[in-house]
Amino acid sequence: MVGIVLASHGGFADGIAQSAQMLFGEQDNFAHVILSPDEGPNDIRSKMEDAIASFDDSNEVLLIVDLWGGTPFNQANGLLEDHENWAVVSGMNLPMVVEALTQRMTNPDHTAKEIATAIIEPAKDGIKTKPTDLMPKTEASVQGGAGVAKPAKSIPEGTVVGDGHIKYVLARIDSRLLHGQVATGWIPAMHPDRVIVVSDSVAKDEMRKSMIREAAPSGVKAHTVPIKKMIEIANDPRFGNTHALLLFENPEDVLTVIKAGIDLKTINVGSMSYKVGDINANNVLSMNQDDVDTFRELEKMGVEFDVRKVPTDKGGNMDAILNKAQSLLDEQKK
Template sequence: MVGIVLASHGGFADGIAQSAQMLFGEQSNFAHVILTPDEGPDDIKGKMDKAIASFDDQAEVLLLVDLWGGTPFNQANGLLENHPNWAVVAGMNLPMVVEALTQRMTNPDATAHEIATAIVEPAKDGIKTKPAELMPKSESKVVSEAQETGKKKTIPEGTVVGDGHIKFVLARIDSRLLHGQVATGWIPTMHPDRVIVVSDSVAKDEMRKSMIREAAPAGVKAHTVPIKKMIEIAKDPRFGNTHALLLFENPEDVLTVIKAGVDIKTVNVGSMSYSVGDVNANNVLSMNQEDVDTFHELAKLGVKFDVRKVPTDKEGNMDAILNKAQSLLDEQKK
């Protein structure tokens, strides 16, 4: 596995490493070093050497630095002289680090050079403006042309595409819906071509729908549909070649679509935010009595639970979580 070092002037590398690990969880063979105002080139080089020495394997190392020509870059560049398999990429931003970790996670045999090549475009694509027309004209033209190219003709109703059955690569309960952990962790792992947020309330909220569309990674379309529409989509043979990642806000909506015939066999339980009257079953799952009862009903229907925030997390014990939640709810009633 490629070892990754983030290096910067000041605390930038520390902050970006913390942000990345919020999305991916704790990472091994991953280090961050900084150059403080009272330090010089030898100090940052010593920190890089120490970080690399802590890796399980020093054969493949990727150094991501903040500024081309700056002291962290110069010292990282010097390390390459005796290590031709290593690579340095300057202009570090969070999309670059996210893509590096994604590449390493999805392809453990990738080399430092291969990952270095793969992270440049996502780093550039992470720079966008709102309104979109504030982007330089050349970039705006490319975006406009891509949107035109991506337009598709409507498939006539009743047409059978592929085997006529939509494929659900993941069904996830997450009150935050499409956010960083989904965009940078689950989507690269599960490879959907479409993300579908299933929510009656969000489907009526144009601002939230717009934010969800814009949060989708390049190459993946994001849609928000009410529950009734999701049930129709699941039965529509025109989606036979679609690989969808479903996002639900709560277990009740999952139960509704399953009872209506949507073929979901496993539910990833990621995050349920706290509301008044809930109890904290763990640090990311808050439930009320209806939630607990719904999970038990799903289990009776044969649904399996995969309790993980991100793909690299160790799977949680849903029975233990539900038992704790029930105990806290019982205590709350006294």
């Protein structure tokens, strides 16, 4: 595994590392070092060397620094002289670090140099403006949004593409829908070509739909559809080559689509935000009685639950979570 070191002037590297690990969870062979105002070049170099010495393998190391020509860069560059497999990338931003961790997770055989090359474009693509016309004309193309969820007009209705059935690479309950953990963790891990948010309420909200489109990583189309439309899409044989990641706000919507015939055997349970009347079943799942009853009904139908925020998390015990939730709800009624 490639070891990754973030280095910066001041606390920048610390903050970027904290943000990245909020999305990916704690990372091995991942370090962040800073140059404080009262320190010099030897101090930051020593911190880099200590960080690298803590890695399982120091043969492949990627150093990501803030400024080209700054002290962290110069010291990182000096370390490269004796290590031909290492690489340095400057201009550190969060999309760059997220992509580095994604590359390392999904391509464990990649070298430091291969990851260095792979993180440049995502770092650039992470720079966008609102309004979009503030972007320089030469960069405007990176802000293209995805269209609506429908097959190409050139495919006649009734045409069977592939085997005529959508491939569901992941179905996830997450009240935050398409956000950082999904965009940087689940999408690279599951490789969908389409993300579909299934929600009657969100499908009516143009602002949220726009935000969802813009949150999708490059190369993945994102759509928001009401439940009825999702059922139509699932039965349309023209989507036979589609690999979809489905996002639901709650278990009730999942139950509705499964009863309508959408074949979802496993549901990833990510997060359910608190609403008035809910209890906190754990630190990320808040439920009411309807939610617990729905999960139990899904369970009786043979649906399995994968309780993880990100792919690298250890799976939780859904039965234990539901038992705790029911106990707290019973206490609430007294």
